[in-house]
Amino acid sequence: AQSVAQPEDQVNVAEGNPLTVKCTYSVSGNPYLFWYVQYPNRGLQFLLKYITGDNLVKGSYGFEAEFNKSQTSFHLKKPSALVSDSALYFCAVRDGVYNTDKLIFGTGTRLQVFP
């Protein structure tokens, strides 16, 4: 079965420190992986995606994600966190069973960046 796991409900980090938000996946076939961010009272906003190619993917707002096939992980990273990065982050994988645009979302990780 296709699935995505975000093992941490919340991640706390001090401003200026590096941050990592974890995601692992289980899919049949090649994974299409996504990260979305949700700021308070807003819709989900696309951050970055991995389809193929370079394992390190760069996205919006200085975020990047590292695809690791052997560990079936797609962790979101940023070298230096900002207070404004505080938000809810979702990892998602395209449902590879059927040829559709349906995404399977993780449960979300709340990132808190403290000044």
Add this chain to the structure above:
Amino acid sequence: DAGVIQSPRHEVTEMGQEVTLRCKPISGHDYLFWYRQTMMRGLELLIYFNNNVPIDDSGMPEDRFSAKMPNASFSTLKIQPSEPRDSAVYFCASSSGRVPNTQYFGPGTRLTVL
């Protein structure tokens, strides 16, 4: 492009009333998705359409919920009759149907059923 448009942004209604949420997808997108988000259950996919045809409605909670897509630029999600447990934020998203299949979300409708 204006992005995905949803209306209303906020809806407060009383139990038993009919509620209709509206969505205009991004022009040229073939897929439209309806999600519901609550603190308790997180983000749930309710139903999605491809080329105006419902493909998977297994997430629709019960018969009180119905969704339609009469044309490529408009979709509705209707709840009749509404109940307090339907209170949630409802999101609409659309995607092109082409790789990388990215979904783009609307701002959501916050529904409160009293």
